[in-house]
Amino acid sequence: MVKIRQLRRQDVDYVLQNTKREQWGHTKRDIERCLQYEPNGCFIAEHENQKVGHVFTVNYDKLGWIGLLIVNPEHRGKGIGTQLMKKAIQYLEKKGTKTIGLDAEQKAAPLYERLGFKKAYDSLRFTKQTQKHTWIPTQTKNILPLKRNDLKTLTKFDAKIFGANRTRILQSLHDDYAEYCWIAKRNQKTLGYIINRKDDNVCRIGPWVCRPKHIETAKALLETCIETVNENSIEVHVGVLAANLDAVALVESMGFVQRPRSIRMFKGETAPKGDTLGVYGIVAPETG
Ligand SMILES: CC(C)(COP(=O)(O)OP(=O)(O)OC[C@H]1O[C@@H](n2cnc3c(N)ncnc32)[C@H](O)[C@@H]1OP(=O)(O)O)[C@@H](O)C(=O)NCCC(=O)NCCS
Incomplete structure (x- = not known):
């Protein structure tokens, strides 16, 4: 059974380790800043007391943003990513957000589409x-x-x-x-x-x-x-x-x-x- 809880400062190193594995180029300070932006809106998934994934949100009043969604490779394909996303969406909607945006990796787009996200345009790097x-x-x-x-x-x-x-x-x-x-x-x-x-x-x-x-x-x-x-x-x-x-x-x-x-x-x-x-x-x- 997977439990979703609020992400805390002590979890930052775990997030950093995941972003490094994905080669996303984040520094520890980047992750600390994201947590500072929305201290109650970042979440950890735990399975048998082990951290298995996370997601972050930012609330800009009517606009909300979701990012840093990662699930440990050995736990993927079991719905944990979807569960984390649902928690993030619920958090932002409770705050009064009317629109939620994100930048999706190609492979993750179907997951977001199932949750009601629609493609707007490409975000180039x-x-x-x-x-x-x-x-x-x-x-x-x-x-x-x-x-x-x-x-x-x-x-x-x-x-x-x-x-x-x-x-x-x-x-x-x-x-x-x-x-x-x-x-x-x-x-x-x-x-x-x-x-x-x-x-x-x-x-x-x-x-x-x-x-x-x-x-x-x-x-x-x-x-x-x-x-x-x-x-x-x-x-x-x-x-x-x-x-x-x-x-x-x-x-x-x-x-x-x-x-x-x-x-x-x-x-x-x-x-x-x-x-x-x-x-x-x-x-x-x-x-x-
Ligand atoms: C995206 C991710 C968090 C999904 O976690 P999960 O627990 O496997 O998610 P679920 O089991 O709820 O849903 C599976 C969906 O994830 C997506 N997915 C599968 N492999 C993926 C991959 N290598 N990278 C990104 N998304 C992937 C697909 O949409 C899949 O749905 P499908 O099987 O119908 O194609 C996980 O694959 C991951 O951590 N990927 C690497 C980091 C990443 O790409 N994050 C998203 C950035 S936008």
């Missing part, structure tokens, strides 16, 4: 390696370091485009990666921003959000991230929604190479009320 350079990066006067006191106005800007308020996510990412966050402004008006989660030898870009059709600004933000790293062979990863053709064309023109894609799926009333054309880079599959 791109990678490139950095090269150390000797030139001084061109200073675009519109691109400035993102300061903590920018966050209040920024979260309003972000909510219009993403479709929900992500204050606690943006604050927490800024706390961890302050020196890798940039904002684009013109005449005091926010045009876009980008966060580069730079860890030892990897950069994970996102969120990367801009006013729709401000392609030059989006490009300048991404270039600033890459140029300021200025080290050799750092892998840069970014997740781009296939529905944003400008973003796809932009990363391809900058030499990013596509990796296996996921599928963005939604369950519920409607897709979020944001503007997909302004979302150049997602935060992460588990948070949207």
